[in-house]
Amino acid sequence: MLLVAFIDKTGTGLWTTASALYFTLVAGLSLTRVGLLLGLAGAVGVAGAPLAGHLADRFPLTRVLVGAQLLRAAALLALLTTDHYGLLLLFASVGALPDRGSNVLTKLYAARATGSQRVRYQAINRTVGNLGWAVGGLGAAGALTTGTAAAYQTLLIGNALSYAVIAALTLRCAEPPAPSHIVAGAARPPSGPAAPSPRATRSNPWRDRPFLLFTLTETVLYLDDTIIQVGMPLWIVHSTQAPAGLAPLVLVLNSVLVVLFQVPLSRFGTSSAAARNLLVPLACLFTGGCLALAASATGGSWTAVAALIAAAVALTFAEMVHAVASWELSVAIAAPDAQGTYLGVHGLAASAQRGAGPLLVTAVIATGPVAWPALGAGYAVVCLLQRRLVRDRLPEPALSVPPITVSEH
Template sequence: MRRAAAWSTRIPGGPDGRRMLWIALMDRIGSGLWASVSVLYFTYVTGLSVAQIGTLVAAAGAVGIAGAPLGGRIADRLPLTHVLIALQLLRALASFALLTTDNYALLLAFSAAGSFGDRAANVLTKLYATRVAGPDRVRYQAVNRTVANAGWALGGLVAAAALTIGTTAAYQWLLAGDAVSFVAVALATARCGEPPSATRTIATSKDPVPATRPASPWRDRTYLAYVATETVLFLDDAVFKVGLPLWIAHSDHAPHGLAPLLMVLNNVMVVTLQVPLARFGATTAAARALLMPLSAVFALGGAAMALSATGGVVAVTLFLTVAAAAFTVAEMLHATVSWELSVALAPETAQGTYLGVHGLAQAAQRSVGPLAVTAAIAAGPPGWTLFGTVIALTCVFQHRIVRDRLTRPALSVLPVTVSEH
């Protein structure tokens, strides 16, 4: 009992870990300011059409996909904090640059640069946590995710208040606030120490090292299969961003005001439950075992969505609430499993490169996710049942494919350190 209490209150990672939590808070507050108004900014301030905005968002997202693997590869060769600082400054410059023009080509280029920096920084922040928190990496990521969600909500509230003004200046100040947050994050990151890195120790060691071909996730069939299954398991994100709002909008009985309330429910559950739930996947073996209950929760979410097509207002509201709660629990459980397995399956000497490839799963989901949930909506209740079933079976498949790889010792503690001079 005493061990459980200590696990729930202690923040791993030492002083640098705590600094990175403040950095996550500042980062997400800034992102919350901009994410809530980006479409409105491009519509009312720069005067883009719906088609232009859609193309801009899609193109920037496509460029952002490259940020994860490239960022991870660079971080295996250069000091991680230096790369993170450069990426945050890139995001700041891209945001400031958007304020300077209404030229479509330039807006597209600046948005793409910001998207690249965002996806790369997201992967490298995870890599930093992996290195600084050691065996407590799952708990650290859980705390980090809780703080990030709180920051996102705070930024969104500030943006909502600013939107009541509705002037061009209000939109511009929100974008400027986003840019300033990245500058603050870069300055704060400069105060963080460089975490241990097996890759850079080997690269700088004076002792002779046998010439071996560096590990590559692109030649690792097990890891690539794992990343492919991850793309499916990340589909809960599309449920909240696209699936639930559209399903409610086309329902004859669901109150249309229910959609934002379910988003609030999602946010509150993540903030309050992510850390307690993370303790159930604190080791590699526990994380793999968690895939089986995760499978059941995904199936429950799909079934509840299907059942929400029946009954009156009360029944529909109840089933949609159950579905939202189930997909939120699935989101939190999968986050815990994903944080641990993505690192445990990677060699110590190529963690950045491997995590970069793992980052492709989330990026790919952003493209296929909306298509998957709209297909489920078009098919009606059977579509949602199939949607939940497919993800549930994917959990079972992932549980099987990682089994052999995880028979070797987990890579929770790096046995080496790096001295910077």
């Protein structure tokens, strides 16, 4: 599965950089229509996470993964067949569903196949994914120097082929047992969803208010990603005296730190209790990053550069710490008999943040330096709220899912 992650992100890195340019330069759409197309497709894609989780609870997980990967490939290749706006919107929207859903499916595979080692596995998976993004981005940069329609089409086909390759590789992976088959009859915490009897109704996350509140807090805690990817470049250019060339270097620094430290940090979240305790340093890191962003607008260029680098480091570590806590807690408090559905609902947090996050961050930038400490304080409150929410949902003993041995045949 790690090879699958590398190939997946390499192909995505090839296409993501060029996708908007493809729609303008090859399909001939205006900037306004491209923005509308990507926005509408993204809105449709939000449904991909819960849909994928629902299917994974009812069909073999590896087969659902293969179906998602092949659908991604087919939707991409369909873009080559037309320049009609309605059809382009349809194909982009269809492709967005499995694209968002595949993140939930790969997380679910890790949870089922690696047991108590799932956090470390996810950390390694994320590191491998970042390396794939870098390789794909370099390949795209080389192809885009030609600026021809053929170059853009080649990148699209390359991404589609990567999906076909990982579908073939996924077919060779063993099917991990669902947790309801492993922990049937095991007791859950009093306040959590009860493990069902064979005839009981399957647990429903949409009726599980504490889990929905947890997902809502997760939407806020994903903000670090938007601040690094969207907020910092805009803040650097419009609100500080730092050189504009620092903006791409911040993104490079983010990727390098993730590659170097995501796996080592995973050891601090190998149990549910440890993951819950990470919410305190997470609040401190994010608040510190926000204070550094505010300070970057109060001095000269050197002060701005130093403060911005400090902010980038703090927010990147916040991103990594949140990833570790989120991976463990979202699985630990999910009902075993509907794990896929629960993780699908949890996947809505990242999707919602991608839509609402840029609006909030740009509003903070427009308000000025004083808004950053306020945002940091609000984030810290949400961390503490989530810490309280999950307290009574964590199973005993601390390791929420016993190790699982996966058959090789």
